[in-house]
Amino acid sequence: MSINTRDYMVPEGKSIEIDSLPTKYDGNLEREEGLELFNELLLKLRDLQELLYADSSKSLLVVLQAMDAAGKDSTIRNVFGPINPQGCKVVSFKGPNSVELAHDFLWRIHQNVPRKGHIGVFNRSHYEDVLIVKVRELAPKETITQRYNHINAFESMLHDEGTRIIKFFLHISKDYQKVKLQRRLDNPDKLWKFCPSDVQERTRWEDYQKAYEAVFEKCSTEKNPWYIVPAERKWFRNLLVAKVMVETLESMDLKYPTAQFDPKTIVIP
Numbered sequence: 025m026s027i028n029t030r031d032y033m034v035p036e037g038k039s040i041e042i043d044s045l046p047t048k049y050d051g052n053l054e055r056e057e058g059l060e061l062f063n064e065l066l067l068k069l070r071d072l073q074e075l076l077y078a079d080s081s082k083s084l085l086v087v088l089q090a091m092d093a094a095g096k097d098s099t100i101r102n103v104f105g106p107i108n109p110q111g112c113k114v115v116s117f118k119g120p121n122s123v124e125l126a127h128d129f130l131w132r133i134h135q136n137v138p139r140k141g142h143i144g145v146f147n148r149s150h151y152e153d154v155l156i157v158k159v160r161e162l163a164p165k166e167t168i169t170q171r172y173n174h175i176n177a178f179e180s181m182l183h184d185e186g187t188r189i190i191k192f193f194l195h196i197s198k199d200y201q202k203v204k205l206q207r208r209l210d211n212p213d214k215l216w217k218f219c220p221s222d223v224q225e226r227t228r229w230e231d232y233q234k235a236y237e238a239v240f241e242k243c244s245t246e247k248n249p250w251y252i253v254p255a256e257r258k259w260f261r262n263l264l265v266a267k268v269m270v271e272t273l274e275s276m277d278l279k280y281p282t283a284q285f286d287p288k289t290i291v292i293p
């Protein structure tokens with residue numbers, strides 16, 4: 025396969041101009057070819073997830089972040105839908121409720137990290153606390169500055185304790201978002217997905233892009249990397265996310281447990 029996932033990974037400490045990165049890219053593949061590769065990856069992913077479950081000493085956390093209407097939901101449906109639901113949990117983080125607000129920003133996050141043997145998917149995450157919170161000035165500047173270090177320390181602890189973390193930013197253009205939001209408005213079956221505040225957030229597009237750039241520069245590490253996924257070709261987006269997941273699981277040195285008994289000595293009556 026001609027996709028090198030490292031091309032999409034943000035190297036540690038690198039400052040990125042997201043604007044210069046493609047949103048509509050297909051890895052020089054034909055759609056048909058891409059779909060075929062995706063289906064092969066899904067089969068591998070299913071096997072690897074079973075292995076993760078059987079091994080049960082490590083877990084995988086997938087963080088999904090994006091501007092509104094970039095396709096987080098559809099990525100989850102396409103890539104994680106085929107996975108055995110017994111070993112995979114999706115958690116969506118909305119604006120914090122009063123109990124969550126009465127705690128530190130990682131409190132609700134930590135409770136939802138995947139248990140050993142499981143895959144956890146965060147639809148939005150602790151990164152909102154340095155994204156929307158920064159853009160809308162919902163916390164003091166110093167607090168936000170400190171949070172990057174706290175996030176790195178938290179993720180590093182999770183990694184050392186057996187949770188691999190991969191973080192995806194689904195990258196779309198402002199024009200593409202307009203088309204997608206308009207489609208929600210025009211289609212009665214999609215209207216429920218539209219939130220008038222999405223328009224408000226859109227007016228701060230440039231501030232969000234800057235806030236994302238700060239995240240990539242400060243919080244993409246060799247252990248817990250960020251990937252910037254060109255997300256306007258949905259099949260390519262799914263393919264890239266699935267490939268990174270397969271490669272990550274393959275690198276986790278997972279093993280089926282050895283039996284505590286000799287199967288040859290057991291007779292089924």
Ligand code: ATP
Nearest residue numbers: 092093094117118119120148152153156157217219
């Ligand atoms: P869609 O892309 O389909 O609209 P969504 O993830 O945007 O899905 P919504 O319910 O529309 O889901 O939005 C959730 C909102 O909660 C987002 O605007 C997000 O920025 C906000 N949010 C999440 N975490 C926090 C946080 N820690 N502080 C403040 N706002 C947050």
Ligand code: MG
Nearest residue numbers: 092093219222
């Ligand atoms: Mg929304």
